[in-house]
Amino acid sequence: RHPVDEQPAPDPSKKTLVVLGTGWGSVSLLKKLDTENYNVVVVSPRNYFLFTPLLPSCTVGTIEHRSIMEPIRNFLRHKKAAVKYYEAEATKIDYEKRVVYINDDSEIKGDVSATEVPFDMLVIGVGAENATFGIPGVREHGLFLKEVGDAQRIRNRIMDCCETATFKDQSPDEIQRLLHMVVVGGGPTGVEFAGELQDFFNSDLKKWIPEIKDTFKVTLVEALPNVLPMFSKQLIDYTEKTFKEETITIRTKTMVKKVTDKFIEAESTGPDGKKIVEKIPYGLLVWATGNALRPLVKDFINQIPAQKDSRRGLAVNEYLVVKGCENVWAVGDCAVANYAPTAQVASQEGAWLARMFNQMAKTHEIEAELAELSVKQEKAPGKDARDAVFADIKELQKRLRRVKQIGPFEYTHQGSLAYIGSEKAVADIAWLSGNIASGGTLTYLFWRSAYISMCFSTRNRILVCVDWFKSKIFGRDVSRV
Ligand code: FAD
Ligand code: NAD
Incomplete structure (x- = not known):
């Protein structure tokens, strides 16, 4: 754990990885990321993760909204190495300068409410905004x-x-x-x-x-x-x-x-x-x-010539790298990788990216060790000593090949689920190489258990179950606040 006053200063020997957003994509990346390898900075105007699949239930009080929110600070404090979090909106990414401009849009502002964050590596996970198609009103x-x-x-x-x-x-x-x-x-x-x-x-x-x-x-x-x-x-x-x-x-x-x-x-x-x-x-x-593009994403698209045809989001390659950029990745609804803009896709992308970053750090570590060993080999006195170092080099090279073997991102569709009211749900579940379609009350029980198991934390799971119980027993609260 890293209480604020114990947070170390950024390590100059490590790269700065800036993550934008605290939604499905960014949080699943942060969950799996070994934060010891990078100076990790998270920027998002929302200081919590929101479990969107149960949000429709909050509109009528079947579930209370706080039951599906997880404070980002609570989650980050459990990471192995400290992660910096700024509650702010990224207003512009300057790719040439490798900086993100950020703004504190909250009610209380200090002397500084706008500044910039430099990055070596950037992950854009800002989601999308609501489409209106310019329809008046x-x-x-x-x-x-x-x-x-x-x-x-x-x-x-x-x-x-x-x-x-x-x-x-x-x-x-x-x-x-x-x-x-x-x-x-x-x-x-x-x-x-x-x-x-x-x-x-x-x-x-x-x-x-x-x-x-x-x-x-x-x-x-x-x-x-x-x-x-x-x-x-x-x-x-x-x-x-x-x-x-x-x-x-x-x-x-x-x-x-x-x-x-x-x-x-x-x-x-x-x-x-x-x-x-x-x-x-x-x-x-x-x-x-x-969904529609966020202004930040629109502006970034306009900076990168390779993105000139991107209409629905940042075009990414099979490694989730934003096309036309180096060291910039995009996940979730703001990225276009031929998948639907869903939580399922965003979370798989985030988790895959974390694994890749962990592997990249290991690769650098092994490459540095290899460089040291080759110097040692040159300086080794006599053939036996040289052979011993050579054996170590061979072993490390084998490890390096294994570590580098990370294939491109591939999405595994587990199925689609939706609640349709009166304790009924519909589900298209991917099964072996086919699909099972089911609808009704049993599917509703499956819907409930699937979403309970997918909730962010045990705390969320308990709160959601309590809310379901409360609304069943006492009815939903109709007070207007
Ligand atoms: P988000 O989860 O939207 O997160 C974006 C993050 O970026 C947020 O933290 C936001 O505050 C932050 N942000 C925004 N602008 C900036 C900025 N300028 N700078 C920094 N940070 C910024 N999908 C499913 O698969 N199953 C479901 O059952 C399901 N149900 C849904 C129900 C509802 C009501 C909704 C709205 C969506 C649902 N979805 C579902 C879709 C799913 O929520 C999205 O696909 C998913 O949230 C995308 O994840 P994301 O990380 O790209 O974006
Ligand atoms: P959507 O894009 O899936 O559907 C929007 C619908 O609005 C379309 O069917 C479109 O034809 C219609 N529409 C557009 N303009 C209209 C107009 N002027 N008048 C009338 N109809 C109009 O949007 P969504 O439901 O918000 O979902 C967004 C994403 O989130 C999707 O990828 C969806 O799969 C995902 N999501 C998934 C779940 C789930 O799995 N249970 C729940 C919510 C959202």
Whole structure:
């Protein structure tokens, strides 16, 4: 352990490895990295790791947000050698100068709130931001679902809509609008949120506020012909059927074009093939249409000529090196390596990179030893002494070859899992060389046990189980804070 006052100064003989972000990619790298080999510096505006797969449950209080957060300081203090952490946003990477500019964006600022961090090696794991496709009104009126703050805002907005709808003398049209919960984007984020929200209504809201029970309505809007495009056809059908039973309306082939404070404008194709534009009033709008590049990544792409065609993220090679750069790697949602932007991919990339960095350090160590031995061999008095050193060199060279044998990153897909509400989940699980598709209550139990086992720490696991128990026994908390 390294309490702050015991932290050693950076070792000049070691390279400085700067890691940006504390999400799935960066944290799984830090988990496996032997921090004794480098001066490790972590920069992220978020001083905790967030277990995103359970974030939709936080929007309705099935799980409390702190149960899926792990303080980064707590995690880093258990590393073998000290790691520096700066709570800051990286605002620019200057590749030529090998520095990252960082800004303290928090409320409390000291005399210094902007500075630079030099690096020898850089890992970019800053994730992505929410895509809006420039659709007017989305940023002003919609809520996203990516961070803890988003889940809290949604939780408050749901309750605000319910309380406002029951305000004295509210007109029927206004009640209908306020209780219309619209989710845009039929990917897993939108589907899981819609399922959680309907659960909240069915198990708690309608008992506690009976006057809303005939008006509360959840609608999921998706531009494509079906929801959950990454799942197999049978699970898509199963999800759509389950949503129908739960009375969640799915509007596929419907593209939202504009958002105002009270309605969305959506374009769909009528039965005669003609385009129809309609106004859909809403009380809550959750926007879940996937990922877009962060400004930091966009700016970096513009600095590197080899990245000029990168649209969805930093193009990386099979060793996760950012194309056109030396000693710069990218992991997770900000990197494009032909895999979907998921936690599963990000965590495998981070873990692989850590193994590679550990191997690289070992390689340097052996190469230094070899250089020393060859000097020793030259100076060795007599043939016998020279032969003895030669044997050592042979042995080390063998070790070096073994250590250098690290193949390129290869992703192993373990399957896709999503909660769809009413204690049902869908799962496409990779099995041998095939795939098992399953949906229902048993899959839901599997979903729960899989996510519990994937939680960051034992503390998180216990807290999540306690939250599940609490919400089952006492119902979810509807207080607005
Ligand atoms: P993130 O985990 O987003 O982490 C990015 C980090 O970078 C954060 O710490 C952030 O604060 C930091 N950062 C941002 N900007 C800067 C900056 N300028 N400088 C420094 N640091 C910065 N995937 C699955 O596989 N299974 C699931 O069940 C699943 N469920 C999901 C549910 C939800 C609601 C969401 C939103 C996503 C879900 N995902 C899931 C996707 C998964 O969360 C992402 O693919 C994953 O988080 C990507 O990891 P990452 O490390 O690239 O980015
Ligand atoms: P997504 O990109 O998977 O889905 C977004 C959906 O929004 C698309 O289907 C798109 O057609 C639709 N869309 C875009 N613009 C629209 C518009 N104007 N009107 C209507 N629909 C529109 O996004 P996501 O669900 O946020 O997921 C992001 C990533 O995170 C994905 O890679 C996903 O696999 C991963 N994720 C996984 C899980 C899980 O495994 N359970 C859960 C959440 C997220």
